[in-house]
Amino acid sequence: MPTNTFFNLPPPKREKLLQAAAAEFTRKPYGEVSINRIIQAAEIPRGSFYQYFSDKTDLFRHVLRGYDRQLETAVSKSLDLSGGRPLDLPLILFDLVLHHIQENHDGFVQFLGILRQNLGMDAGQLLNLPDIMRQVWHRADWTGLNVGSQEEQLALLDLLLSSTGQSLMAVCCGKAAMEAVRERLSTKIALIRRGVEIKEEPATC
Amino acid sequence: MPTNTFFNLPPPKREKLLQAAAAEFTRKPYGEVSINRIIQAAEIPRGSFYQYFSDKTDLFRHVLRGYDRQLETAVSKSLDLSGGRPLDLPLILFDLVLHHIQENHDGFVQFLGILRQNLGMDAGQLLNLPDIMRQVWHRADWTGLNVGSQEEQLALLDLLLSSTGQSLMAVCCGKAAMEAVRERLSTKIALIRRGVEIKEEPATC
DNA sequence: TATCTTACATGACAACTTGTCACATGTCAA
């Protein structure tokens, strides 16, 4: 956690440091990030940096946590747009985030740039995805779905959200074309929706 | 890619270097891995190392590729055990890998230790998971499942394998108890099997 | 056998990196 000294900093100085940090984390994977470059860009002396943050991890965590909120907001907004229906959430969230990226809304480009550089790395641990999932769970509308138990509901959300995250990552890494990834995500949802096993139709007549 | 010089090395020397590297990669995340420590442990001079590998990434790739085969074998074996049925693959693969870990079979502990240290990082890019998926796709038995198109089949395998991988990671990172993770995975498969949407039963009678 | 050629081994080196610490400079209360 950053020190109080950091939070007491005059906002412009603080912002400049955070901007420099975000830029560097976007440019290089965690291991190659140079505190030297950051403090040069932010024009603060070396000693000061260590008065604000205990080390690189501390800085990284703080930078990511800033974006964490934005992700939470995006999910929340998507949940509204999807009318609370879990199965509709993934594609809406996918589109929303990519739209944000295109507009560089809230610095989303940087956010995903950082995640891209640090593929999974600590992202899963640093971002509090469990929190986000719990929030979705509370607000979800389960009518029309035969997922009764809480365990089933959480498992379903886990499936849906991790698939969405995986898809977004794939796009941001340039591993595949956006259209193809979206199509694949859509197919997955369809499978989950209808189930893949052929049912024995009981001959009721 | 390692140089020919490396492959021409007397096997004991080569093994010692690889062992030292694997140990270091298990101990520290990629960014903190020290080539210094590796060459000290392997008792080779600094210059020699750079005659074998172009840099740390080169070494990392080569170490991981060794384990890649083992993963492929594990998947292949699981596919046999599951009779080629995609829906049965995840839990069988999950159990098989964890069993291997408990027995430290084929150095699986180290393998997952490395992945744990580098959570996702390049793992997804360095391990050729697409290759593994294609292999599974070729050998899968689709009878009893209503996934007709190739796109649907691939999407299903994607869902199943990524869920399995995610579960294994969760266990290896100690994020959750093995039993809970296995239960969650099992629930997910069940959902995918039967589908989550309530069907309108056409009143045929 | 003498010599040329090629492959490989080696550690000193420059150019970085990080975190610390003794000291300088502010700022507010008494």
Added chain:
DNA sequence: TTGACATGTGACAAGTTGTCATGTAAGATA
């Protein structure tokens, strides 16, 4: 004015990486 304390600062030790000139060994050639 004087202290007490928070904050700013850059030189520093100890570490890192990749390079490169030089040394050595082994094979081919004449």
